Structures are given as C-alpha cells and as structure tokens.
Amino acid sequence: MNQAYAVTAVAAVVLATLLIGGLGLRISRTTSDFYVASRTVNPGLNAAAISGEYLSAASFLGIAGLVLLQGPDMLWYPVGYTAGYLVLLVLVAAPLRRSGAYTLSDFAEARLESAAARRIASLFVVGIGWLYLLPQLQGAGLTLEILTGAPGWAGGVIVALVVAGAVAAGGMRSITFVQAFQYWLKLTALLVPALFLIAAWTGDDAPRARFDAPAVLREHTEVRIDDTVRIELDRPLTLTVSGSVDGQEHHGRALTLAEGGHRVGAGTVLGLPAGARVPTRVTSEADPASWSQPLSAGDGHGLYATYGLILATFLGTMGLPHVAVRFYTSPDGRAARRTILAVLGMVGVFYLLPPVYGALGRIYAPELALTGDADAAVLVLPERIIGGTAGELLGALLAAGAFAAFLSTASGLTMSVAGVISQDVLPSRGVRHFRLATLLAMAVPLAVSVVATHVPVADAVGLAFAVSASSFCPLLVLGIWWRRLTPPGAVAGLIVGGGSALTAVMATRAGIAPEGWAHTLMAWPAVWSVPLGFLTMIAVSLATARRLPPGVDATLARLHLPEDLTGRHRPEGPERPEGAGR
Amino acid sequence: MSAEQRPRREVVTGVPRAAGRAPGHAHARSEITEHTTLGTTYVRSLMRSQLRTALCALASLALLVGTLPLFFALPAAFDDGSPASGAVLWAALGVAVHPLMWLTARWYVRRAERNERDFLGLVEGR
Numbered sequence: 001m002n003q004a005y006a007v008t009a010v011a012a013v014v015l016a017t018l019l020i021g022g023l024g025l026r027i028s029r030t031t032s033d034f035y036v037a038s039r040t041v042n043p044g045l046n047a048a049a050i051s052g053e054y055l056s057a058a059s060f061l062g063i064a065g066l067v068l069l070q071g072p073d074m075l076w077y078p079v080g081y082t083a084g085y086l087v088l089l090v091l092v093a094a095p096l097r098r099s100g101a102y103t104l105s106d107f108a109e110a111r112l113e114s115a116a117a118r119r120i121a122s123l124f125v126v127g128i129g130w131l132y133l134l135p136q137l138q139g140a141g142l143t144l145e146i147l148t149g150a151p152g153w154a155g156g157v158i159v160a161l162v163v164a165g166a167v168a169a170g171g172m173r174s175i176t177f178v179q180a181f182q183y184w185l186k187l188t189a190l191l192v193p194a195l196f197l198i199a200a201w202t203g204d205d206a207p208r209a210r211f212d213a214p215a216v217l218r219e220h221t222e223v224r225i226d227d228t229v230r231i232e233l234d235r236p237l238t239l240t241v242s243g244s245v246d247g248q249e250h251h252g253r254a255l256t257l258a259e260g261g262h263r264v265g266a267g268t269v270l271g272l273p274a275g276a277r278v279p280t281r282v283t284s285e286a287d288p289a290s291w292s293q294p295l296s297a298g299d300g301h302g303l304y305a306t307y308g309l310i311l312a313t314f315l316g317t318m319g320l321p322h323v324a325v326r327f328y329t330s331p332d333g334r335a336a337r338r339t340i341l342a343v344l345g346m347v348g349v350f351y352l353l354p355p356v357y358g359a360l361g362r363i364y365a366p367e368l369a370l371t372g373d374a375d376a377a378v379l380v381l382p383e384r385i386i387g388g389t390a391g392e393l394l395g396a397l398l399a400a401g402a403f404a405a406f407l408s409t410a411s412g413l414t415m416s417v418a419g420v421i422s423q424d425v426l427p428s429r430g431v432r433h434f435r436l437a438t439l440l441a442m443a444v445p446l447a448v449s450v451v452a453t454h455v456p457v458a459d460a461v462g463l464a465f466a467v468s469a470s471s472f473c474p475l476l477v478l479g480i481w482w483r484r485l486t487p488p489g490a491v492a493g494l495i496v497g498g499g500s501a502l503t504a505v506m507a508t509r510a511g512i513a514p515e516g517w518a519h520t521l522m523a524w525p526a527v528w529s530v531p532l533g534f535l536t537m538i539a540v541s542l543a544t545a546r547r548l549p550p551g552v553d554a555t556l557a558r559l560h561l562p563e564d565l566t567g568r569h570r571p572e573g574p575e576r577p578e579g580a581g582r
Numbered sequence: 583m584s585a586e587q588r589p590r591r592e593v594v595t596g597v598p599r600a601a602g603r604a605p606g607h608a609h610a611r612s613e614i615t616e617h618t619t620l621g622t623t624y625v626r627s628l629m630r631s632q633l634r635t636a637l638c639a640l641a642s643l644a645l646l647v648g649t650l651p652l653f654f655a656l657p658a659a660f661d662d663g664s665p666a667s668g669a670v671l672w673a674a675l676g677v678a679v680h681p682l683m684w685l686t687a688r689w690y691v692r693r694a695e696r697n698e699r700d701f702l703g704l705v706e707g708r
Contacts, residue, residue: 561628
C-alpha cells in the first residue's frame with residue numbers, strides 16, 4: 001500500500017477532528033455546554049453523533065475480518081450490535097433521559113438514593129469503559145503498523161493524544177459535532193470503495209465465496225508468517241518455503257508437505273501456487289482468533305455460543321458508559337426515543353457494508369486467515385482487487401475511516417469515564433477537574449495497551465458487553481420497571497452478576513477453564529450470568545424490603561411521566577439529582 | 583400555667599383545601615405531582631401500558647431474530663449442507679434483519695407516544 005496516501009488520509013482525519021473540536025471550543029462557553037451540549041442537540045445531529053460514537057474499530061475492521069475467517073455465522077455480531085439499540089430503546093431510552101442522570105452512577109443514586117450503590121456503579125462504569133478503550137487503542141496501533149510500518153504503540157499514542165486533547169478542550173458540544181462528522185466519514189469510507197469493489201467483482205464474472213470448504217487461492221501468493229503458527233493440511237500441498245517448517249530450514253525451494261499438522265516458524269515466507277487450498281490455521285488459547293471459534297462448532301456448543309453472543313450484545317449495549325451519557329443531550333424523553341430510532345436506521349445501513357468486505361476478502365485475500373491479519377482485510381482489498389492509483393486512493397479512504405472509528409469511540413468512552421472520575425474520584429467538580437479526569441481516563445488504558453501487546457482485541461470488546469449485560473442491564477431494567485428494587489439488592493446484583501461474568505471470562509483467558517462444556521460455558525457467560533444478576537437483585541431486594549428508598553414513587557413518576565405533565569422543561573443548567581456527586 | 587398559654591383546641595375535619603384550585607382535570611394533575619395514592623395509581627397505569635408495549639416489541643424481536651439460530655441449526659441437524667442454506671443465512675442476517683428491527687422500533691415509538699398522549703388526555707380530561 002502506498003504510504004504517502006494513507007498517511008495523508010489519516011493526518012487529514014486527525015486534523016479535521018481537532019479543527020471541529022476547536023470550533024466547538026469557541027461555542028462551548030458554560031459548564032452546561034461543556035458537559036451535555038446544553039441539551040439542545042437536535043435528533044438528526046445527535047443520532048449521527050451516537051452512531052459515529054458506537055461504530056468502533058470492531059465494526060469497521062473486525063466484522064469483515066471475522067466473516068473472512070469463519071463465514072456468515074459471524075454476522076451475529078452486527079445483528080447483535082444493532083439489536084442492542086432496539087432493546088435499549090424499548091426498555092430504557094425515555095425513562096433514562098427523564099431520570100436526568102448524566103452517567104449510570106447518577107442513575108443508580110437518583111433511583112436508589114444510596115451512595116453505596118453509586119460507588120459500585122461508578123466502579124463498573126470505569127471498568128467497562130477501560131475494557132472497551134483498550135482494544136480501540138490497540139486496533140489503532142495495528143492499523144498504523146499495517147499502513148506505514150510504524151511501531152505498534154504509535155497508533156495508540158496518537159489516538160490517545162488527539163482524543164484527550166479534543167475532549168479536554170471542547171467537552172461534549174465539540175464531541176457531538178466531531179462524532180456526527182465521523183459517522184458520515186465512516187459510512188462514506190466504507191460505501192464508496194464497496195461500490196468500486198462490487199463493480200470490479202462483477203467484471204470478474206462474480207466468483208462465489210465458499211465458506212463450507214477451505215478457501216482457494218486465485219493466483220500465486222507470497223505469504224509472510226510473522227509469528228510461529230501451526231497449520232493443518234487436509235491434503236498434500238506443494239509450495240516454496242524460505243524459512244523454517246517443522247524445524248527444518250529451507251531457502252526458497254519447492255517442497256511438498258504431507259497432510260496433517262505442520263509448524264511454520266516466525267518470519268517464514270511461503271509461496272503458494274494458484275489453485276492451492278489455503279492451509280487452516282490451528283488456533284490455540286492465546287490466539288486472538290480463538291474467542292469466536294466456538295460459534296461455528298458443532299454438537300450444541302455452537303448454538304450455545306451463538307445465544308451467549310446474542311444475550312451479551314442485545315442486553316449489553318444499554319450498559320455501555322458512552323451510550324448512556326448520550327441520552328442526556330436530548331431535550332426530553334420523546335426526543336430521546338426518536339433519536340434512537342434514527343440511530344437504528346443509521347447503524348443498520350452501516351452494517352450492510354462490512355459483510356461485503358468479508359465475503360470479498362474470502363475470495364480475493366484468503367491468505368489473511370493464515371497470517372492472522374484478517375482484520376486488515378478491509379484495508380488491503382482495494383489494492384488487491386482494483387490496484388493502481390485508484391486502488392491506493394480507495395485504500396487511503398478506508399484507512400481514514402478506520403482512524404475515524406478509533407477516534408470517535410475512544411472520545412466517547414473517554415468523555416464518559418472522565419465524567420465519572422471527575423464526579424466521584426476527584427475532590428471538586430468544574431471544568432478544570434474535568435480536564436484532569438480526562439487525562440486519568442486515557443492514561444490507564446494507554447499504559448496497559450503499551451505494556452500488554454498481546455491482549456486479544458475481540459476478547460476485550462466481547463468481555464465489556466458480557467459484563468455490562470450482567471451488571472447494568474438488571475440495574476436499569478429493574479430500576480425503571482420494578483418498584484421494589486432496594487439499594488442492597490442492586491449492589492448485590494451488580495457484584496454477583498457483573499463479577500461472575502468478569503471472573504468467568506478472565507479465567508478462560510488465563511487458561512484455567514477445563515476443556516469441553518465448562519470451557520464453552522465460561523467463555524460465553526451471558527447465558528447464565530445475566531439471569532444470575534437479575535435473580536440476585538430480585539431475591540436480595542425482596543429480603544431487604546424495609547430498605548425501600550423513601551422517594552421511590554416520586555422517582556418512578558419522574559421516570560415515566562411525559563415532561564409536559566410535570567413541567568420539567570428546563571433548557572439551561574445541568575439538572576442533577578439532589579446530592580449527586582458524593 | 584395559665585389558661586391563655588394553653589394551645590387552643592381546633593376541630594380538624596379534613597385536609598385544608600387550597601383556595602382557587604381549578605376543578606376537574608387540574609385535580610388529577612396535582613394528585614400526580616404531589617404523589618398521593620391516587621397519583622401513584624395514575625403513574626402505575628401509565629407504567630403498565632408502556633411496559634406492555636415494550637414487552638410486545640421485545641417478543642417480536644425474540645420471535646423474528648431470537649429464533650434464527652435454532653432455525654439455522656435445523657438443516658445442519660438433518661445434514662443437507664446445501665449451498666442454498668448458506669444463501670439464506672446471508673440474506674437473513676446480512677440484510678433482512680435490519681429493516682425488520684427498524685420497523686419494530688418505529689412501531690414501538692409510535693405506540694409509546696400514543697400511550698403518553700392517551701394518558702395526558704385522561705389526566706387533563708380532554
């Protein structure tokens with residue numbers, strides 16, 4: 001790929017982000033502007049901002065890569081990401097807006113009138129936010145590495161600096177403009193090349209992608225293996241090898257490997273002839289690709305894993321910190337609903353595109369499955385299929401879109417994590433402390449992303465969804481619809497539900513889980529941890545019925561009554577539930 | 583202790599009625615804003631109708647989308663493995679699901695707004 005085009009495109013996105021952020025700074029004058037854009041953002045702009053914030057690296061690059069690797073079963077990811085917004089709309093959108101809560105911890109305190117519940121909720125907000133920020137920073141590092149050969153930490157540092165700068169300088173108002181811009185950029189960046197690619201594919205007699213058989217190479221392909229891998233051959237394969245295979249050194253000569261397992265050393269270059277079947281990469285526990293593996297597995301594991309994914313994404317979206325914060329920018333509950341309806345349309349249109357890249361990648365770049373760089377499929381396809389200057393320009397456009405994805409999600413997360421830190425950790429509130437909190441919110445995941453280079457990216461995102469579905473989903477749903485929820489019940493449910501999901505996935509990652517069903521159950525905890533969270537919350541609430549918050553009826557009335565009945569149209573000044581903050 | 587200092591006895595027959603309160607619909611409104619038992623009942627009736635609407639939308643999501651994995655697992659159980667089932671998978675998950683979810687959402691938004699309008703009508707006596 002031509003580095004000059006890609007670097008220019010990425011630099012342009014970074015500049016545009018800072019520029020629009022700076023414009024926001026000139027508009028953003030009061031504290032209220034700063035936090036919540038004074039709640040005057042109209043549904044169209046706000047919906048574009050929410051969509052822009054939500055469509056992260058996992059959506060822009062990850063889905064196409066997963067489809068390339070494992071076929072259409074992986075389409076459950078985009079379906080789940082979209083359906084999460086439907087569940088959110090139906091169960092929490094308007095009441096959450098009417099609660100006047102800015103963060104999920106504000107909601108916990110307003111509904112339960114308990115400082116303890118607020119502290120536990122804050123802990124989960126910061127934890128989930130950091131879990132979600134980490135893969136964004138690492139994805140940025142990976143992209144920049146593929147595009148320009150820069151060291152892996154560089155991309156993460158650039159994203160962290162730009163985001164911390166934009167958020168600390170302009171706050172929510174400028175972030176709204178930045179993210180609305182980035183939604184349209186991401187959609188264009190994925191749509192325009194897709195049209196060219198489909199045209200080229202049609203001109204090529206529209207070959208079909210096969211997912212039930214190993215992918216076949218269309219032309220002679222040189223593949224460089226960066227990390228040592230085990231491959232599995234189902235029939236003998238003739239190829240040229242420069243490097244080591246099965247511990248033997250070869251220097252660019254033809255070789256026939258027998259069927260069965262082989263070990264390819266790091267730095268080996270394999271020359272695969274046209275028509276060869278791409279060898280299957282054998283995934284191990286530490287392999288980034290292993291997370292989604294069970295989805296396509298047989299004997300019930302696959303079905304269970306699919307439902308694990310469905311529950312985590314459908315119910316986890318509502319508890320993501322950067323999603324909840326966005327409700328506050330709508331003027332009232334009805335606008336919040338309409339905004340989410342527009343978001344569903346925008347996100348749905350976007351998700352039509354990544355599968356196209358996945359299928360085309362399976363046809364034209366199947367060797368990416370072997371090198372483990374399947375996430376790069378979106379970036380390399382224009383060069384591979386179209387080629388020439390046109391291919392390079394389209395590739396640069398995609399790189400710009402990918403960077404917009406890292407920047408927008410990372411800024412939304414930083415904004416919300418910083419909001420919680422500045423309210424619950426730092427001694428006093430105000431814009432200066434918010435800026436300090438921004439640095440804190442970004443520094444921790446950045447440090448982890450630089451130190452731990454091999455945290456599987458997809459894992460961290462899936463983990464964030466599972467933890468959110470098991471902790472905040474019960475809190476929000478029961479808090480909004482069930483009068484008898486008590487503070488001890490909520491705290492117990494958060495800890496048992498969210499804690500068990502976190503423990504299960506961490507244990508699987510650490511390789512403690514035994515093989516077989518125990519492993520599948522722990523890798524996809526949402527199926528049991530979400531009901532566990534709900535049941536704990538209900539049981540402990542019933543057992544501590546005397547601790548019912550005294551103002552529960554007033555709170556529920558506020559959550560559910562339309563604003564024109566309660567006369568709560570207060571366009572200026574952030575309204576906070578009494579005693580919020582401590 | 584003299585008789586003058588003793589607090590005077592008062593006859594209490596009910597809650598003092600605020601002077602000038604408009605009759606009829608404003609009554610229900612203040613019942614709600616003052617969180618009386620009757621007001622709470624009003625709020626609960628709104629919550630119930632909104633919850634019913636929400637559960638309808640969730641049920642249709644569960645039926646339309648939630649049952650798809652089972653539906654896709656069936657052909658594998660009968661082991662036909664034809665490419666047609668792959669095409670159905672792509673069409674269903676890649677395209678068809680999205681407009682279905684959006685239509686469900688639109689139905690919900692309209693219905694929820696209507697519930698609120700009906701409730702306002704009830705409370706304001708319109």
